[in-house]
Amino acid sequence: MFTDADAAALYDLVNPWDPGQWPSDAFYDELVRAAGSVLDVGCGTGAMLHLARAHGHRGRLVGLDPDPAALARARRRADIEWVQGTAADARGDAAFDLATIPGHAFQCLVDDAELRASLAAVHTALRSGGRFAFETRHPxxxxxxxxxxxxxxxxxxxxxxxxxxxxxxxxxxxxxxxxxxxxxxxxxxxxxxxxxxxxFLTEEVLDKFLADAGFMAEARYGDWDGGPVTGRSREIITLARRR
Missing domain, CATH: 2.20.25 (N-terminal domain of TfIIb)
Known part of the structure; x- marks a missing residue:
């Protein structure tokens, strides 16, 4: 037998969260540490928020994920709020300074209706001027x-x-x-x-969805070192702001 719990444990083994080793993790870790309150959409096993709390983050941290096995591992740390649900369930009454969707999880929002509902929910969860960070693989x-x-x-x-x-x-x-x-x-x-x-969304299509949901792109990178998006970029890394 290879259970859902086994799969969640294997995910942590294959994808260790380590800002000291992975520039992508460092990118999000810096944003999370600077934010007073954070909503991590698609939090998985909670490694990003676990580390933030362990390193002294004192604000509100909330992880949202539809996978009960992943959340069971996340809940090993009880000083963080864990919620089972999809991105479209990301309600928060303008409570958060930052929302994140790391690990290319944004690409799991496949159809237009799901993507619009998810962006609308994240928009609602963020305070005015709040930031939304995520990345997609460049097509x-x-x-x-x-x-x-x-x-x-x-x-x-x-x-x-x-x-x-x-x-x-x-x-x-x-x-x-x-x-x-x-x-x-x-x-x-x-x-x-x-x-x-x-x-796999292009920049143009992505920005149309963001604008329709009430976001403006504050920064856009093509790699984890902060370089611009070019004809050779493998990533579209977006830092958007709620209008």
Whole structure:
């Protein structure tokens, strides 16, 4: 058996939150530390907020995620508010200085109605002038072309099991990519297959959605070192402000 709880623990092992090692984590960590109150949408296992609290953040921290197994791990720290729900549930009555959607989770908002509802909810949760930080993979980089079974990761999980992990793109329809993530034993016996759909938005389309929701783009970067978006950028990193 490979349970949802196993998958959540494996996520933390494969994706450790470490601002000292990963520039993307450092980007969000700096924003969170500077904000008096933070809403982390798609918080997963809560690692970003855990670290902020451990490093002395004294303001209100709230994590929102639809996955109960991930939230069960997040709730190991009880001095943070954890809420089960989707981005569209991000209500807060203008209570937050900062909202974040790290880890490319913004791309999980696939259809127009879902994206509009989510942006409207985040807008409602932020105070006037509050900031909204997130990133998407730039479609020009065609990241999905590297998601294939030849790119295998071998590791040992916290239960001592030797595992193999890989991703495989199933389809590309318009700006939506469907792919699977497979967890198997070292011998190749499949334990779990997770299917995900991601939307790859251009800057122009993204900014139209943001403007319609009442946001203005305050800053835009093409890499985690703060460089501009260019014809070679792999990321679209956005820091928006609530109007």
């Amino acid at each position: 020009q980089a065609r990241a999905w072309e590297g998601w294939n079974p030849s790119a295998v990761s071998d590791l040992v999980d916290t239960a001592g099991r030797a595992l193999r992990l890989w991703h495989e793109t199933e389809s590309v329809v318009g700006d939506v990519v469907t792919f699977t993530g497979t967890t198997a034993t070292a011998e190749g016996t499949v334990l779990r297959v997770d299917r995900t759909r991601l939307r």
